[in-house]
């Protein structure tokens with residue numbers, strides 16, 4: 400049997416995040432990965448490494464989803480950056496076209512370089528059309544605030560409350576990530592499943608954000624689910640995997656370090 404892991408996400412031109420990080424994670428964890436590209440994010444080295452955002456046309460996204468789902472019996476998918484309401488619509492339609500055992504959503508909300516107005520439309524479209532289709536959703540602190548409507552999240556209790564509110568939008572499992580943003584010495588994530596709450600904490604490795612951490616965590620959960628793990632075990636394994644990748648992070652010439660997946 401082949402453990403198939405599918406990802407629908409953006410390409411990040413320096414390879415640190417997005418679909419490149421997802422596919423490296425699938426490979427490192429022994430899942431067979433394939434992907435559909437929704438947009439390209441290309442940092443601009445001549446302009447303080449600001450984001451340049453290029454959406455892929457909706458018909459091209461639809462064609463990729465059609466080919467991937469025709470070629471293989473896929474039942475586990477990770478959703479990463481979508482970027483525009485039109486992309487969200489076409490991906491939601493693709494998701495609804497067949498049953499899934501798990502839809503793991505990393506709700507990447509903003510990409511710098513987008514118009515704030517457009518970003519709000521995108522947030523609303525994601526909440527309305529994709530969040531309800533997800534079985535597992537993995538918001539970071541910023542996304543947890545936006546999706547829960549809670550302005551302040553500074554404690555594990557508040558992070559848990561935010562996860563519960565996000566659960567009300569549809570997904571059974573919410574992994575709310577405190578990361579480096581939640582005060583304290585540990586990088587704390589909270590997994591909420593029904594009434595059950597599991598706190599996953601590891602010592603923070605440095606204090607700076609590491610590019611690709613969120614992508615890697617959600618992709619690792621997806622790979623483990625593809626291999627047949629239950630959600631609790633998949634999240635625990637993914638947390639170990641991303642922590643190891645952050646410890647071994649890679650520095651290049653861009654002003655951010657990136658997760659190194661696997662050995």
Ligand SMILES: Nc1ncnc2c1ncn2[C@@H]1O[C@H](COP(=O)(O)OP(=O)(O)O)[C@@H](O)[C@H]1O
Nearest residue numbers: 539576578579586587603604605612613616641
């Ligand atoms: N410096 C760090 N040390 C240890 N774990 C971290 C660190 N930064 C992030 N993490 C963990 O990496 C995962 C991704 O979190 P985060 O970086 O908050 O996501 P995102 O990339 O979506 O903003 C979470 O499990 C988080 O707790």
Ligand SMILES: Cc1ncc(COP(=O)(O)O)c(C=O)c1O
Nearest residue numbers: 409416417440480611612613614
């Ligand atoms: C295409 C794409 N997806 C996802 C992300 C989010 O990455 P991270 O895992 O660092 O949150 C980025 C960030 O630049 C991106 O460019």
